[in-house]
Structure formats: C-alpha cells, structure tokens
Amino acid sequence: MTELLYLQDSYIKDFTAKVLEDFGDYVVLDRTAFYPGGGGQPNDEGWLQREDSLTKFEVKKVEKREEVVLHYINKEKSLNIVGKNVKGLLNWDKRYTYMKYHTAIHLLDAVMRKNFGKAFLTGGQIYADKARVDIDYPGLNKNMIPQIEYMINSEIKNGRDVVIKFLSKKEAESIPDLARTKPGQELLKKLEIVRVVEIVGLDVQMDGGTHVKNIKEIGSIKITNFENKGSHNKRIEFVLI
Numbered sequence: 001m002t003e004l005l006y007l008q009d010s011y012i013k014d015f016t017a018k019v020l021e022d023f024g025d026y027v028v029l030d031r032t033a034f035y036p037g038g039g040g041q042p043n044d045e046g047w048l049q050r051e052d053s054l055t056k057f058e059v060k061k062v063e064k065r066e067e068v069v070l071h072y073i074n075k076e077k078s079l080n081i082v083g084k085n086v087k088g089l090l091n092w093d094k095r096y097t098y099m100k101y102h103t104a105i106h107l108l109d110a111v112m113r114k115n116f117g118k119a120f121l122t123g124g125q126i127y128a129d130k131a132r133v134d135i136d137y138p139g140l141n142k143n144m145i146p147q148i149e150y151m152i153n154s155e156i157k158n159g160r161d162v163v164i165k166f167l168s169k170k171e172a173e174s175i176p177d178l179a180r181t182k183p184g185q186e187l188l189k190k191l192e193i194v195r196v197v198e199i200v201g202l203d204v205q206m207d208g209g210t211h212v213k214n215i216k217e218i219g220s221i222k223i224t225n226f227e228n229k230g231s232h233n234k235r236i237e238f239v240l241i
C-alpha cells in the first residue's frame with residue numbers, strides 16, 4: 001500500500017520513501033507525494049534518487065492501481081533496491097501550475113453556482129498552459145462570459161482560504177450536494193472517511209485532488225474560448241495570467 005502524502009498536504013515538494021517493489025521500469029513506494037493523475041489533472045513528474053547515490057531517475061509517468069502508486073522510471077537504469085530508501089522530488093513548477101488551474105476550476109464552478117444556480121460541471125482537462133471545462137448549463141451563452149470572468153477574478157482578488165477536511169460518513173451525509181457526479185455519489189456511499197475541499201464561505205465538495213491554500217495564489221484568469229456544443233453542453237477554456 002502507498003500512503004498518499006498529497007492528500008494531507010499539497011505543498012510537499014520532496015519526501016523520503018521506502019521502495020516496496022521494483023519491477024525495472026517502475027517502482028512502488030510505501031509513501032508518495034506524486035499525484036497519480038485524475039479528475040482531469042495530469043500526473044506529476046519529477047525524480048527519484050537513491051539515498052546512497054547522487055544519480056537521479058526521471059519519473060515521467062505515475063499511476064494509481066488500487067492501493068499502490070506506480071512510478072515509471074527508465075527501464076535500463078532500474079533502482080534495484082527493494083527495502084531501501086529513496087528521495088522523491090517533484091517537478092514543482094509543473095505541479096504548482098496544475099494546482100492553480102485545478103483550484104480555478106473549482107472556483108469557476110462555485111461562482112456559477114452562486115450567481116446562476118444552475119451550472120453543473122461534467123468534465124474538464126488541465127494542461128500546462130490552459131484548462132477546459134465542460135458544463136451542463138442550457139442557458140449559458142457567450143454574452144455571459146465577460147461577466148463570469150469578472151466575477152471569478154473579483155473572488156480571486158478578495159481571496160479565500162482553501163481548506164482540506166476529513167469528515168466522518170455522518171458528517172459528509174449532512175452536507176447536501178457534496179458529490180456532484182454519479183461515480184462520486186457511488187464512491188461517497190462506500191467511504192467511511194470522506195476528504196472534502198472547502199473554498200471557505202463559497203463551496204465545499206468531495207475531492208481527492210491538490211489545491212492552493214488561498215485562491216489569491218491563482219493570480220487571475222482569462223477566458224479564451226467559449227463553445228456551444230449543444231442545448232445542454234457548453235465548453236469554456238481559460239488561461240492563467
């Protein structure tokens with residue numbers, strides 16, 4: 001089993017872990033700060049380094065398989081040290097950018113819900129230099145985009161803390177609308193402890209991702225594209241500036 005350090009603290013940039021398994025092209029660690037991807041956010045990249053050596057092994061791909069996280073490394077240069085410690089180092093620039101985009105998507109969702117009460121995010125994808133979100137919202141049109149962008153940037157400017165909490169099943173069930181997708185609602189039924197992210201005073205939802213501590217860190221956003229993909233489905237693309 002791999003302990004997921006990023007669930008407790010998204011700002012862990014380096015860590016020490018024990019190698020549980022070494023399959024040549026990938027290793028399993030007992031703990032990791034590498035986000036394995038999910039919810040439209042790419043997996044983290046970075047390096048692993050043997051404690052007794054200065055050689056760093058590049059990690060380009062990270063995957064969660066049930067209870068463990070696989071860190072893919074160069075096959076010819078296997079670490080070959082089951083039971084020993086390695087240092088993990090994230091490509092922090094990349095991860096921090098993803099955290100800002102990810103938190104900005106929460107904010108977009110929250111602002112639309114607060115002001116229009118109808119938005120329902122159905123999907124999204126984060127890239128190194130932009131993000132897109134798909135929204136089920138029949139009334140949304142491109143004339144509303146400047147207003148939405150303004151509302152999001154006003155929220156960012158005022159700032160709000162973003163906090164992670166671990167709730168009991170009972171506490172989680174008392175919060176309406178905590179899980180907003182069908183798979184999320186199914187997962188919520190099975191969990192005993194539920195991790196939630198709260199943009200204080202604005203939004204709370206079940207979540208397994210990485211976020212900034214205050215929305216001020218996002219900077220500001222610019223909506224670069226709006227697409228009407230059908231009577232319900234709309235797509236927004238934005239960049240951080």
Ligand SMILES: [Zn+2]
Nearest residue numbers: 197207209210
């Ligand atoms: Zn999130």
